[in-house]
Each structure stands twice: as C-alpha cells, then as structure tokens.
Amino acid sequence: MAPQLDITAYPGNVINNEFVPTSATRHSINPSTKEALYEVPVATKADVDLAVKHARKAFESWSKVPFAERARLLLDFADAIETHRESLEKLLVLEQGKPLGLAHTELDMSLQWLRAFSTMEVKDEVLDDNEERTVTQIFTPLGVCCGIVPWNWPVLLGLGKVGPALITGNTIVIKPSPFTPYCDLKLGEIGMGIFPPGVLQVLSGGDDLGPMLTEHPDIDKVTFTGSSETGKLVMQSCAKTLKRVTLELGGNDAAIICGDVDIPAIIPKIATLAFLNSGQICMLIKRLYVHESIYDEFRAALVAFSKGIKTGDGFAPDILVGPVQNAMQYEKVKNLYSEIEKCNWTQALEGEVLKNSKGFFITPAIIDNPPDDSRIVAEEPFGPILPILKWSDEDDVLRRANDTKAGLGASVWSKDLDRAERMARCLSAGSVWINSHFDVAPNIPFGGHKWSGIGREWGMMGLKSYCNSTSLWKWKKAM
Incomplete structure (x- = not known):
C-alpha cells in the first residue's frame, strides 16, 4: 500500500x-x-x-x-x-x-x-x-x-x-x-x-x-x-x-407519497434520505406529505424503522446519524427542538438532545402533522427532524409543496408513473425525482x-x- x-x-x-x-x-x-x-x-x-x-x-x-x-x-x-x-x-x-x-x-x-x-x-x-x-x-x-x-x-x-x-x-x-x-x-x-x-x-x-x-x-x-x-x-x-x-x-425538499405505494418497500429509503448525515444535506427530504388513505400505516412503519437508526460517533459501527457538525448549527437545531413543546407539536418519534454526550448529538424526531405555517415546515432544519403531513387533494398538495422560497429538490412516489410524472412536472425545483430522492450525477445539471x-x-x-x-x-x- x-x-x-x-x-x-x-x-x-x-x-x-x-x-x-x-x-x-x-x-x-x-x-x-x-x-x-x-x-x-x-x-x-x-x-x-x-x-x-x-x-x-x-x-x-x-x-x-x-x-x-x-x-x-x-x-x-x-x-x-x-x-x-x-x-x-x-x-x-x-x-x-x-x-x-x-x-x-x-x-x-x-x-x-x-x-x-x-x-x-x-x-x-x-x-x-x-x-x-x-x-x-x-x-x-x-x-x-x-x-x-x-x-x-x-x-x-x-x-x-x-x-x-x-x-x-x-x-x-x-x-x-x-x-x-x-x-x-x-x-x-x-x-x-x-x-x-x-x-x-x-x-x-x-x-x-x-x-x-x-x-x-x-x-x-x-x-x-x-x-x-x-x-x-x-x-x-x-x-x-x-x-x-x-x-x-439551501433547500426544503418536499416528498409527496401517493396512496398506492408499497409502504414496506419504500420506508427504508425514505427514512435514510431524511436522516442521512444528521439531516445536513441540502437535498434530503425535509417535508413528507403522505396521502390520508395510508397516513396512519405509513407513519407507524416510518417510526418503527427510524427507531432502529443509530446515532453516534462516525467511527462506530452501523451509525447513520453522526453529530451535528458545529456548535452554531447545533444551537439552531436545539432551538427548533425546543419548539416542539412550546408549539404543542405531536412527536410520532421523540427526538432527544443528548446533553450528557461529549459531542453535538441529537437523535431523530418525527413530527406528526404539524400546521403548514409552523417553523418545522416553513424552515429548513438542517438537522435530524422531519415533519410528516397529511394530504388528500392532488392540486392542494402540489400547492403546499411549492409554497416555499426554496426550490432545490422534490419527489413524487407512486406506482402510477403517468400520474407521478404529471405531478412532478408541477413541482418548482431544480431536481425532481419519481420514486426516489437525492439522485445526483456529474453529467446532470444541479441547482435550484x-x-x-x-x-x-x-x-x-x-x-x-x-x-x-x-x-x-x-x-x-x-x-
């Protein structure tokens, strides 16, 4: 060597x-x-x-x-x-x-x-x-x-x-x-x-x-x-x-989950693409819109999988969520976590600021159907915290997904590829994926x-x- x-x-x-x-x-x-x-x-x-x-x-x-x-x-x-x-x-x-x-x-x-x-x-x-x-x-x-x-x-x-x-x-x-x-x-x-x-x-x-x-x-x-x-x-x-x-x-990427998806098949990818690198990637899933017909089942499966995600030092085995990278970002994410109790958000998965650890460690949190105007929806957290929101009407969810100053990435998940492409073409973002998220390549233009x-x-x-x-x-x- x-x-x-x-x-x-x-x-x-x-x-x-x-x-x-x-x-x-x-x-x-x-x-x-x-x-x-x-x-x-x-x-x-x-x-x-x-x-x-x-x-x-x-x-x-x-x-x-x-x-x-x-x-x-x-x-x-x-x-x-x-x-x-x-x-x-x-x-x-x-x-x-x-x-x-x-x-x-x-x-x-x-x-x-x-x-x-x-x-x-x-x-x-x-x-x-x-x-x-x-x-x-x-x-x-x-x-x-x-x-x-x-x-x-x-x-x-x-x-x-x-x-x-x-x-x-x-x-x-x-x-x-x-x-x-x-x-x-x-x-x-x-x-x-x-x-x-x-x-x-x-x-x-x-x-x-x-x-x-x-x-x-x-x-x-x-x-x-x-x-x-x-x-x-x-x-x-x-x-x-x-x-x-x-x-x-920065981005505040929306992922729209239609009612016909194979929930067990996509849950690992959805969770990974929300919490990878402690949520510190501009093109991760930041807002998750799930059709009301599968909302409860999807939320339960997402929480069950995410409970198995390990947080810790990057050299430890099987770690997905490392530390928040610096003190400034750590304080920003902690401040957002403090909003959970103040705003009475419901935690489908309870996140925790690990105050007794040596590093800037925060475990993943999933916020259950918060209001669209709440900080966790309106702002890019750049940390391991994900809002999951309910939708029923296609035009309405597209409007909600586009209702942000950000426009970096977005995705639509459905077995009906024609419907998914129709929806994807309505999303204002530099990269839009169907049945995936955060795919990049050197020969593909990238921006917002x-x-x-x-x-x-x-x-x-x-x-x-x-x-x-x-x-x-x-x-x-x-x-």
Missing part, C-alpha cells in the same frame, strides 16, 4: 504549488468529541492577492493547454486522491462527523465526478450555416475562479468545483469552510504534484476570507455552495465587480429554483457556466 498523507501536518496554505505559512493559525474541532483538531493557516489579504496573482499568471498558459492534456491531469489527480483515500476518509470523519461508511461514499462519488469531468469537453456549436455565412458559438474559459465550499460535503463539493473549472481551462482558488478546512487543504497538497503552479490553490482562513475573495477585482467567477442568506451576501459582494456567480443554496440558487453546477450546462460565450460570425463571400 502506498504511504498515506500525514493528516496532522498543515504547514501552510497551498499557493503556486508551495506551502505558504501564516503568522496566525486556528483549528476546528471534532464534532463527536469537541476536541481540538490540527492547526491550519489563517490567510490574510496579502495571501489572497498572492494566490490570485499566481492564478492569473497560470491562466495565460493553462487556458491554452489542449483538452486532452487537461483531462489527463484531472485523471492523474483522481488517481492520486484514490491512493490517499484511506487517510482522507478518516480525516473527513474527524472534521465533519459523518459516519465512516458515508465518508467512503463521498470519496467514491468525488472520484467518479473527477473522472467524468475529464470526458466532458465543451465544444463549439454551429448555430447557423448557409451559403452566405456560418455562425458558431464558441466557449472560452473565464479566467480565475473561486470555489467557496460548505462544511457538509467538503470533498465532493470542493472537487465538484475544481473539476469543471480546470477542465474548461480556468484556474481556481478553493476556500474551505472554517469548520472543515482539513480535507480541502490536503486535496490542494495532492494537487501540488499534479498541476502546474497556480492552477489549483487552497486558502484556509476565518470569516473574513470569503469577502476578500468575492470582492477581489482579479477573480472572474465565484461558485458558492451554502445557505440562502449567505448566498445573498456573496451575490451582493460579487456585484461590485460584476463577477460571474453560481449559487447552490427561487431562493435555492442561481445557475447550475455539473452537466454540460454547469461546465458552460465556467466559460464566456462568443458568437463568431463568418461571412463566406470575399470583400
């Missing part, structure tokens, strides 16, 4: 294929134990300027590298990550809290995504061709990109920005979340041995690092994944220099409607967002 990364060593930010130390350092904590993790650099404005300067210089040559060569290096990067995946998976559990099995899945997906991006070439498109002229749409790289990565899926969502940026000929600076900087810094360290200097750089820092990047005049595009409220601030900041911006923001985002990641549509479009008119008659 190849030597693994030293996950305890963070000598500096990755700038121009060198470690650049900083005078100040900081650390995050293991959310399962609240114990301090390793010291990481805190970037300054000078570090940002230096990284952007090198990214700008590297762009001049990287943008001219043939697609086949960029693809080869992306594949080499994937292979190098795979060599070190055991260390990265362990590190992901330590910093993010997710169970080891889910960390393994995240690395699997990340490698699949990188390898898929290496095959996705954005080609010229002939728009008009006749005896007099040919009009071709050509796509050229934007320049220097900045990827702002969230704390819930730091590897996949980090590499999900790196791959499209680099394969389209851009350079990129990655900013990890202050809560989960470790894996992304290690990915930058691996990239030092693959890409030319300045092509891929990683800057770790505090809360002030984001604005330094989004306001920087020499960054051409920002791709941000995070909350809707922070996304508004990012967009406002990018507007100062008219940067291109892609925003993948309304306050769930602007633009798309992934797929050819996502890759084109890293490019300028030029309409090239060629008149065939000599002047």
